[in-house]
Amino acid sequence: MWTLIKREIKDNIIMFLMSVIMAGICEAVVVSGFLRTDVKFAPVGIPLTVYMVFPFFIISLSLLAVAMGGGQMYLDKTRKISAFLSTLAVTRRKLLSAKIIVGIIWLVVALLPLIAAELLLFQVRPRLIPVDYSLLVRIYIVTALCALSCYLLGANLVLGRNRITAILAGALLCLILISLIVIKGFGAEIMLIFGVTSAALAVRAWIVFMCIPL
Amino acid sequence: MSDDPITINNLTKYFDGRCVLDDISLRVPRGCIYGLLGRNGAGKTTIIRILLGTDSATRGGTSLLGSDSQKLPAKLRGRIGYVAEGHNLIQHYKVGRLIKLCKDLSLTWNEGFFKSLIETFRLPMDRKVNELSTGMRAQLNLSLAMAIDPQLLILDDPTLGLDTVARRQFLELAIDLLQKDERTILFSSHILSDVERIAERIGILAGGKLVVDCSLEELKNRIKKLRLIFADEPPDDLHLTEIINQRKTEHEMTVTAANFNQQKMAILETFKPQSITEIPMSLEDIFIECTRINRQPIMES
Numbered sequence: 001m002w003t004l005i006k007r008e009i010k011d012n013i014i015m016f017l018m019s020v021i022m023a024g025i026c027e028a029v030v031v032s033g034f035l036r037t038d039v040k041f042a043p044v045g046i047p048l049t050v051y052m053v054f055p056f057f058i059i060s061l062s063l064l065a066v067a068m069g070g071g072q073m074y075l076d077k078t079r080k081i082s083a084f085l086s087t088l089a090v091t092r093r094k095l096l097s098a099k100i101i102v103g104i105i106w107l108v109v110a111l112l113p114l115i116a117a118e119l120l121l122f123q124v125r126p127r128l129i130p131v132d133y134s135l136l137v138r139i140y141i142v143t144a145l146c147a148l149s150c151y152l153l154g155a156n157l158v159l160g161r162n163r164i165t166a167i168l169a170g171a172l173l174c175l176i177l178i179s180l181i182v183i184k185g186f187g188a189e190i191m192l193i194f195g196v197t198s199a200a201l202a203v204r205a206w207i208v209f210m211c212i213p214l
Numbered sequence: 215m216s217d218d219p220i221t222i223n224n225l226t227k228y229f230d231g232r233c234v235l236d237d238i239s240l241r242v243p244r245g246c247i248y249g250l251l252g253r254n255g256a257g258k259t260t261i262i263r264i265l266l267g268t269d270s271a272t273r274g275g276t277s278l279l280g281s282d283s284q285k286l287p288a289k290l291r292g293r294i295g296y297v298a299e300g301h302n303l304i305q306h307y308k309v310g311r312l313i314k315l316c317k318d319l320s321l322t323w324n325e326g327f328f329k330s331l332i333e334t335f336r337l338p339m340d341r342k343v344n345e346l347s348t349g350m351r352a353q354l355n356l357s358l359a360m361a362i363d364p365q366l367l368i369l370d371d372p373t374l375g376l377d378t379v380a381r382r383q384f385l386e387l388a389i390d391l392l393q394k395d396e397r398t399i400l401f402s403s404h405i406l407s408d409v410e411r412i413a414e415r416i417g418i419l420a421g422g423k424l425v426v427d428c429s430l431e432e433l434k435n436r437i438k439k440l441r442l443i444f445a446d447e448p449p450d451d452l453h454l455t456e457i458i459n460q461r462k463t464e465h466e467m468t469v470t471a472a473n474f475n476q477q478k479m480a481i482l483e484t485f486k487p488q489s490i491t492e493i494p495m496s497l498e499d500i501f502i503e504c505t506r507i508n509r510q511p512i513m514e515s
Binding site for chain 1: 263266267268269270286287288289291292294296298302303304305306315316318319320321362
């Protein structure tokens with residue numbers, strides 16, 4: 001399994017770099033916001049720049065997640081990689097598990113640096129009002145679940161559809177998922193919606209991948 | 215489950231409503247080199263893909279090494295070597311990286327044998343797979359399939375794109391491999407002389423059916439092509455069982471029949487031809503006759 005995971009990471013290294021760059025831009029904005037002397041706090045106790053960065057971060061992470069899931073499956077399909085690997089001592093179950101594990105690693109790589117940077121900055125910078133950590137946690141959970149749904153959505157769309165349909169449907173459905181955050185906020189309800197969506201998409205991807213011609 | 219390494223039971227496959235394989239049943243015994251022949255689009259690659267579990271059957275089932283093809287566990291997959299038509303390796307990988315990947319994913323890896331193959335074929339490690347010639351890709355594919363010491367080797371038109379020397383090298387290697395233990399080879403090819411050289415049993419696919427499934431020896435002995443010369447026009451009512459092909463000109467009729475015997479000869483003689491002569495047939499001739507019009511099994515044993 002480790003060999004398959006390493007292979008997936010190496011083959012999708014560009015997507016990893018893109019997520020790191022995107023997270024880096026967000027971090028730069030957050031850090032610069034903190035370093036300003038006239039730092040403004042949102043009513044919930046989070047610096048305004050941090051608050052402002054979230055919409056950009058959620059949208060770009062979700063779109064990248066669709067691209068990551070779709071790209072993994074698309075490259076696999078066009079380069080007949082799974083077809084070749086499945087003739088070695090590898091089962092389809094292992095192939096798909098490796099892909100999904102790498103998708104989750106990718107998500108962690110995109111999220112962790114920003115979370116770490118913010119936590120560090122909250123510690124080192126003196127705060128005028130207390131930070132609402134529970135809100136921050138909820139924001140990150142929703143962001144992660146939304147990106148996971150988008151990742152699985154991308155993977156599902158490429159399994160059995162042509163490229164143009166997959167790109168258009170992926171972008172559209174991804175924006176619909178993101179807009180749910182605007183409607184529902186960062187509460188338990190949206191977490192449940194994204195959790196159920198992710199589970200359903202994962203089950204579908206599993207069933208389809210187990211029986212499609214490679 | 216059967217003890218035979220390859221079992222196909224009533225396999226039927228439809229593509230977009232078109233029947234590609236129609237109720238095919240086949241068993242390849244342990245240690246046998248089985249040559250699967252058929253024209254382009256006859257369904258040879260489809261059978262192999264279903265056997266390997268990369269495609270599914272519409273009806274019927276297949277098994278490899280005693281396990282259902284669709285549920286082959288990794289430890290059985292690791293004992294099956296496969297050389298694909300067109301040698302679809304991972305094209306954007308460097309040769310060295312591909313070898314390492316295959317080695318890491320294999321259950322057994324015969325490093326000594328693999329190195330000897332790589333040296334024989336002089337494969338460059340630092341070049342990308344898609345930069346190799348078709349011949350080199352075939353050699354790499356074959357080396358990777360051989361390195362795992364396969365119990366079962368499936369070769370889908372493996373000599374396609376190879377020059378004469380490389381083709382000969384490949385065939386000798388395949389024979390070499392078979393001599394070890396009781397290894398089984400399923401070998402599909404367009405090059406009939408290759409099949410004739412190494413196969414013990416032959417299967418011919420035509421019109422979605424397996425029209426021939428017997429040993430090469432038996433095939434050659436039992437399919438006969440006869441030229442009958444008549445004083446007048448050849449009769450219209452000359453009917454024999456198991457006629458594969460029948461053509462007539464002004465005074466001459468050629469009949470190709472399976473399971474030809476004395477009884478059939480006696481029937482032909484009742485039509486009082488001036489002469490009956492046997493036309494020698496190569497495997498290529500037999501293949502052409504069998505794939506021309508027939509849709510029903512001609513020879514099974």
